[in-house]
Amino acid sequence: MMSEEKAPENLPKVAATSPNVLTLEPKKYAFCTCGLSADGTFCDASHRGTTFRPQVFEVTEVPETVALCRCKQSQNFPFCDGSHASL
Numbered sequence: 001m002m003s004e005e006k007a008p009e010n011l012p013k014v015a016a017t018s019p020n021v022l023t024l025e026p027k028k029y030a031f032c033t034c035g036l037s038a039d040g041t042f043c044d045a046s047h048r049g050t051t052f053r054p055q056v057f058e059v060t061e062v063p064e065t066v067a068l069c070r071c072k073q074s075q076n077f078p079f080c081d082g083s084h085a086s087l
């Protein structure tokens, strides 16, 4: 039985209608694409049982401030493209 918090197949959950603006240290990160993770930003394996997989991205600047998508509608994952404004 599927929990009500699970995203429908192929449709990510809108984790928030604003980006998560963070200053990140250089390293690789696993961006949550399903919207089910606790913070709506980074993968915590909550995608298990869905078709979603995290998107690994690397920060190379020292340090880098980024706006990461939490609405999961961006066409520029993992970054916010302003799509949340239309929700």
Ligand code: FES
Residues within 6 Å of the ligand: 031, 032, 033, 034, 035, 036, 037, 042, 043, 044, 045, 046, 047, 048, 052, 053, 054, 055
């Ligand atoms: S928890 Fe969302 S992609 Fe892993």
